Amino acid sequence: MNLKSLPGGVLAWLRRTRCKWLLVMLLLGLVLRENYPFSHFPMFSSFSRKTYFIHLADAHGTALKTRQFGLSNSTLKKIFDRARRKELRRFADAGEKRVPLAEAAAAQSLLRYLDGLTNARPAAKKLLPGLEVEHVRVRQKNDAILLEKKILAKHQ
Amino acid sequence: MRQRPAIPVFAFYERLLMRLLFAWLVWRATPHVLIVNGIPSPNGITRLFDLHFLLDPHVFRVADLALAAALIFYVLRFVVWLALPVALFVNLAANGIENSQGAIQHAAQIVSLVLLAQTVAHFYGLWRRRQGEERAGLESRAIWWSQQTIVAVYLLAGITKLITTKGLWVFQARWIGVSITKAAYQSFYDRFSQADLERQLAVANFAASHGWLVALIAATGLLLELGAPLALINRTWAALVGCALVCFHLGLDYSMHLTFIYNQWLLVIFLINVPFWIVTGARQITSR
Numbered sequence: 001m002n003l004k005s006l007p008g009g010v011l012a013w014l015r016r017t018r019c020k021w022l023l024v025m026l027l028l029g030l031v032l033r034e035n036y037p038f039s040h041f042p043m044f045s046s047f048s049r050k051t052y053f054i055h056l057a058d059a060h061g062t063a064l065k066t067r068q069f070g071l072s073n074s075t076l077k078k079i080f081d082r083a084r085r086k087e088l089r090r091f092a093d094a095g096e097k098r099v100p101l102a103e104a105a106a107a108q109s110l111l112r113y114l115d116g117l118t119n120a121r122p123a124a125k126k127l128l129p130g131l132e133v134e135h136v137r138v139r140q141k142n143d144a145i146l147l148e149k150k151i152l153a154k155h156q
Numbered sequence: 157m158r159q160r161p162a163i164p165v166f167a168f169y170e171r172l173l174m175r176l177l178f179a180w181l182v183w184r185a186t187p188h189v190l191i192v193n194g195i196p197s198p199n200g201i202t203r204l205f206d207l208h209f210l211l212d213p214h215v216f217r218v219a220d221l222a223l224a225a226a227l228i229f230y231v232l233r234f235v236v237w238l239a240l241p242v243a244l245f246v247n248l249a250a251n252g253i254e255n256s257q258g259a260i261q262h263a264a265q266i267v268s269l270v271l272l273a274q275t276v277a278h279f280y281g282l283w284r285r286r287q288g289e290e291r292a293g294l295e296s297r298a299i300w301w302s303q304q305t306i307v308a309v310y311l312l313a314g315i316t317k318l319i320t321t322k323g324l325w326v327f328q329a330r331w332i333g334v335s336i337t338k339a340a341y342q343s344f345y346d347r348f349s350q351a352d353l354e355r356q357l358a359v360a361n362f363a364a365s366h367g368w369l370v371a372l373i374a375a376t377g378l379l380l381e382l383g384a385p386l387a388l389i390n391r392t393w394a395a396l397v398g399c400a401l402v403c404f405h406l407g408l409d410y411s412m413h414l415t416f417i418y419n420q421w422l423l424v425i426f427l428i429n430v431p432f433w434i435v436t437g438a439r440q441i442t443s444r
Contacts, residue, residue, distance in 0.1 A: 018162055018163075018388075019304055019385070019388055021273065021277075021300075021301045021304040021305070021308075022304040022305075022307055022308050022311075022385065022388070025269065025273070025304065025305055025308035025309075025312075026308050026311060026312055026315075029308065029309075029312040030312070030315070034199065034260050035199060035200040035203070036199050036200030036201060036202075036248070036251060036252045036255045036256075036260070036265065036268070037200060037201075037248060037251070037252075037265050037268035037269050037272060038200065038265075038269075039260070039262060039265050039312075040312055040315075040316045041262060041309060041312050041313035041316055042316050042320065043262055043313070044317075044332075044335060045313075045316045045317045045319075045320040045321070045325070046317075046320045046321050046325070046328060047325075047328040047329055047330075047331040047332055047334065047335055048328070048331060048334065049331050049334060050334065051334050051335060051338050052338070053338045053341050053342050053345075055341070055345040056345075063345065064345075065345065065346065065347070065348055066345050066346055067346050067347070070191035071191070071257075071259075072342075072346050073341075073342040073343070073345040073346050074259075074261075074342050075257070075259040075261065076259075077259075077342065078258065078259030078260065079257060079258040079259045081259075082197065082258040082259070083258070113193055113196070113257075113258070116193035116194070117191070117192070117193040119193075120191075121191075136341065138334050138337045138338050138341075139334065140331055140333060140334050140364055143364050143365040143367075144361075144364065145333055145334065145337050145357075145360055145361060145364050147337075
C-alpha cells in the first residue's frame with residue numbers, strides 16, 4: 001500500500017461520499033462537546049466501582065420527590081456536581097478535608113439555587129425550611145452493591 | 157455497476173407523514189413553560205445570545221405561539237424558509253435555557269440536531285436549486301440529512317465511550333450494576349415507584365454478580381452504536397438498524413429507566429419508516 005497516496009485517497013473519498021453531513025455532525029460533536037444542541041454524548045461513557053447520587057428530604061428526614069421542585073433528580077445531581085467541581089478547586093489546599101468541605105459548600109449552593117427556583121412555586125417553597133441535601137455513596141464490593149448515606153446540608 | 161443516487165428519493169406519503177410526526181416531536185421536545193432560576197451557567201446558544209428576554213412568561217408565550225405556527229407551516233410546506241428557522245430558534249432557545257441551569261440533559265438534543273439538519277439542508281437545497289438541481293430533491297435531502305444526524309448521534313456516543321475509556325469500555329461495563337443502582341434511586345426519587353425500584357435493583361444486583369455476562373451484553377450495545385452507519389446503506393438496513401436500536405433503548409428503559417423516548421421516535425419515523433413497508437408490502441400482495 002502506498003502511504004503517500006493516502007491523503008489524496010481520503011480527500012477523493014470525502015468528495016465522493018454521500019454521507020458528508022454525517023461527518024460534519026461527528027466533527028461538530030467531537031469539537032464542540034457539550035454545547036447545546038451539540039454534544040459528544042458522554043452518558044455512561046465510563047463506569048467505575050463507585051458513584052453517588054443525592055436526594056432531598058424534609059426537616060424530619062423523610063425523602064421528598066425531587067419533581068416537587070420542578071426538576072428531575074438527575075438534574076439536581078448535575079447541578080450539585082457542577083458546584084462540587086467548582087468548590088473542589090476552591091478548597092484545593094484543604095488536604096484531607098477538601099472533599100467534605102467542597103461537598104458541604106456545593107450542597108449549600110444547591111439549596112440557594114432551590115431558593116430561587118421555588119420563588120414561583122409556593123407549594124415547593126413551603127418545603128424549604130429544614131430541607132436536607134442527602135448524599136448516598138454507591139459502591140461495588142466483590143459481587144455486592146453497598147450504599148452509604150450522609151447529610152451534606154440543611155436549609156436554615 | 158448501478159450508481160446510487162446522491163440523495164435517496166422519498167415518496168409524497170412518506171414525506172408528509174415524516175413532516176407530521178417530526179413536527180409533533182419538535183413540539184413535544186420543546187419546553188412550553190420555563191421552570192428555571194435565570195441562566196446561571198450559559199451553555200451553547202445561550203453563550204452566543206442573551207436570551208434573558210425569554211424568561212418573561214409573556215414573551216415566552218409569544219415564542220411558543222410562533223413555534224406552533226411555524227410547525228403548522230412546516231407540515232403544510234408553506235414558507236418553509238421562514239418556518240424552519242423560527243422553529244429552530246424557539247426550540248434551541250428554550251432547550252438552551254433549560255440546559256443552562258448547571259445540568260446538561262441529553263433527551264431533547266437529538267430532536268434539535270435533526271431540526272438543525274433539516275434547516276441547513278433546506279437552505280443548502282435552495283442554493284443547489286439555483287445551480288440547476290431538481291426541486292423534488294429539496295425535501296428528500298432534509299430527510300437524508302435527518303437520517304445521517306440520527307446515525308451520527310449513535311456513532312458519536314460509541315466513539316466517546318472508546319475515547320473516554322481508552323478502548324476499555326467493555327471491560328469497565330462489568331461495574332454497570334453501580335450505575336444501574338444510581339439510576340434506579342434517581343428514578344425512584346422522581347416518582348416514588350417502589351415496584352420500579354425493586355425491579356431495577358434486582359437487575360443491578362444481577363449485573364454486579366454476573367459482570368462478564370454484562371460486559372458481553374454491553375459489547376453488543378457498543379457494536380450497535382458503532383455500526384449505526386450501516387443504516388445509511390439502504391432502506392432495509394435502515395429498518396434493521398432502527399429496530400435493533402429501538403430494542404436497545406427498550407432494554408435500557410427496562411434496566412435503568414432511561415427511555416430516550418425522542419431517540420426512539422426518531423428511529424421509528426426516519427429509519428424504520430413503517431408506512432413505506434406497509435405500502436411496499438401491499439403493492440407486493442396486489443401485484444401477485
